[in-house]
Structure formats: C-alpha cells, structure tokens
Amino acid sequence: DQQVKQNSPSLSVQEGRISILNCDYTNSMFDYFLWYKKYPAEGPTFLISISSIKDKNEDGRFTVFLNKSAKHLSLHIVPSQPGDSAVYFCAATGNEKLTFGTGTRLTIIP
Amino acid sequence: GAGVSQSPSNKVTEKGKDVELRCDPISGHTALYWYRQSLGQGLEFLIYFQGNSAPDKSGLPSDRFSAERTGGSVSTLTIQRTQQEDSAVYLCAILLLYGEQFFGPGTRLTVL
Structure with missing residues (x-):
C-alpha cells in the first residue's frame, strides 16, 4: 500500500x-510533509517542508504547495538551474516516522 | 553527511553470506532510522530506534534482518544469509526536528 505516491518517475x-x-x-x-533531494x-x-496548517511555504527558489482536500x-x-538535477523524494x-514516495528524477537541460 | 557516517561505503558479498553495516551518528540524537533504496525504488523504512524504547521493527522484510543500537549511539544492521534481492543502498538517518531527518551517505550492498 503506497501511502505516498510520485507518479512521474522523471x-x-x-x-x-x-x-x-x-x-x-x-x-x-x-500532518507534515517534506521534500528531499538526492x-x-x-x-x-x-x-x-510544510505543515498541514499551511498551504504554502517558500524558501528562495523553492516553494511547496499543499492542497489538503485533494x-x-x-x-x-x-528558475531551474543545472545543479537542481537530482532525484526528488x-x-x-x-x-516520528517518514513515509517516502518513489522519487522523481529531475533533469535540467542547459 | 558530516553528522552521520556509514561504513563500509560499498560492500560486495556472495549469496548466503552474512553482512554487517554500521551507522555512526553524532551524539545527542535519540532517534535513529534505517532505510533501504533498491534500484528504481523509493526509500523503504526498515527499523527505528528511539531512546531506550523497544525499536520499531515493522519495516524489516524478513527475519534475516536485524539491527542493534549500542549505548544510544552506533547502530549496526545485520543481514544473514544474504540474497540477491537484498542488493540496495542502505541508509541511516537521525531525527533533527519533527519530521526532518538527516541522512548518512549510505552503504551500497551488492549480493552476487
């Protein structure tokens, strides 16, 4: 049972x-959601990261949006930069336990 | 990462052999986690240690897997009678803040 899904592998x-x-x-x-880069x-x-009491959190070039109802x-x-190429989970x-998605491999094309 | 070291970085073993993977976190963090990432897969939770409480072993895939945490610091993950499907990157992490974990560089295990 995949409780966290990332449907785009790349x-x-x-x-x-x-x-x-x-x-x-x-x-x-x-009640708490995070993004990791690998x-x-x-x-x-x-x-x-973002808490479930918020719908947006911004940090520089990175913004996370949360739609609880969906x-x-x-x-x-x-803007995307070449150094952003990585797998994002x-x-x-x-x-205190994290459940991870399967990851999306992001490739930034110069 | 500087806060969590893992050894060895790479391990190649033959099917049926036992392996021991080590995680050495900086002191002061009571929560420690083991995950594995198989090829093309996400991070799969294995086991969680929290202080002196009994570890949460709910993610261990079989009884060939076991882990210890001695003195609230160093942890070892042992896989007995390794199988080819055990090949993966094994990651150790400590808890920094609620939800936020800091990961070590991992041990890549290859079972031939």
Whole structure:
C-alpha cells in the first residue's frame, strides 16, 4: 500500500524555466510533509517542508504547495538551474516516522 | 553527511553470506532510522530506534534482518544469509526536528 505516491518517475525542464514536481498521499493522519533531494552516491538531503496548517511555504527558489482536500502537494523550483538535477523524494509523517514516495528524477537541460 | 557516517561505503558479498553495516551518528540524537533504496525504488523504512524504547521493527522484510543500537549511539544492521534481492543502498538517518531527518551517505550492498 503506497501511502505516498510520485507518479512521474522523471521530468526534464529547460534551464531557467519552472520545475513542478507532484506528490499525492492517502493517509489523512499525515500532518507534515517534506521534500528531499538526492544526488548519486549521497544520502538524501532535506530541502523544504510544510505543515498541514499551511498551504504554502517558500524558501528562495523553492516553494511547496499543499492542497489538503485533494491530498496533493507540489514542489516548484523557479528558475531551474543545472545543479537542481537530482532525484526528488516527497515524504510525509504523522509521528516520528517518514513515509517516502518513489522519487522523481529531475533533469535540467542547459 | 558530516553528522552521520556509514561504513563500509560499498560492500560486495556472495549469496548466503552474512553482512554487517554500521551507522555512526553524532551524539545527542535519540532517534535513529534505517532505510533501504533498491534500484528504481523509493526509500523503504526498515527499523527505528528511539531512546531506550523497544525499536520499531515493522519495516524489516524478513527475519534475516536485524539491527542493534549500542549505548544510544552506533547502530549496526545485520543481514544473514544474504540474497540477491537484498542488493540496495542502505541508509541511516537521525531525527533533527519533527519530521526532518538527516541522512548518512549510505552503504551500497551488492549480493552476487
């Protein structure tokens, strides 16, 4: 039972444009959502998070949107840069355990 | 990451052998997690240690997998009688803030 789903395994975006990564969840007990970025041969690194009491959180080029009624969140990266090429994991929690999606590989085309 | 080290970084073993993976976090973090990422898959939760409480082993895929955390610091994940499907990157993480975990670089395990 995949409680956190990232339906796009890969995404290619032109440098300078907006990258939008999507994530859906099924468990209504989740109250905190996070995005992690992973480069090859490295562990995932925390990128940005959002609490269920908010619908938007912004940090520089990164914005996360949460639509609780649709159980959907998205990560916007604008403008996209070559260094953003990585695998992005969506994660959710309602306690101290994280449930991860399967990841989306983002490729920024110069 | 600087806060969590894992060893070895790579391990190649033969099917049927036992392996031990090590996680060495910086001190002061009571919560420690093990995950694995198989090829083309997301991060799969394996086990969670929280202080002196009994560990949450709900993610361990079989009884060939076990883990210990000694003295509230170093943790070892042991896989007995390894199988080819155990090949994956094994990641250790500590809890920084609610929900936010800091990951080590991982151990890539290849079972031939």
